Amino acid sequence: MDPILYISLAGVGVCLFFLIGGGKKSFKWVGSILVRLIVGALALFFLNAFGSAFDYHLPINLVTVLISGLLGIPGVLMLVAVDLFIIM
Structure with missing residues (x-):
């Protein structure tokens, strides 16, 4: 949908x-x-802006925004850890 x-x-x-x-x-x-x-x-936008220097990108979607917004900095760090160690 639109x-x-x-x-x-x-x-x-x-x-x-x-x-x-x-x-x-x-x-x-x-x-x-x-x-x-x-x-x-x-926070995810700035993570992607600074991560582009290291060739790192974390998608900004509803789930990642909810996690980073409700959990704060520990949520962002958890998303990075999951992306680096589990998904890759």
């Missing part, structure tokens, strides 16, 4: 959630998770 469709559906879902029954506490929770996911995606 990524614009996914983003649109997510936006409509979040808007309905806040209109129907979301409060300030749920907004903080959703906002916190979104910020962590964005930071995780940026």
Whole structure:
């Protein structure tokens, strides 16, 4: 499916959630998770930017962004270890 469709559906879902029954506490929770996911995606981007000097690339997809965003730096290190030692 088209990524614009996914983003649109997510936006409509979040808007309905806040209109129907979301409060300030749920907004903080959703906002916190979104910020962590964005930071995780940026961490993977910078890892790939600096890793290109060493011919290293870690794909940025939903699973890797979730792992790096929710687990932080240990999650990124775990992804690198899995990629280097298990997959290769």
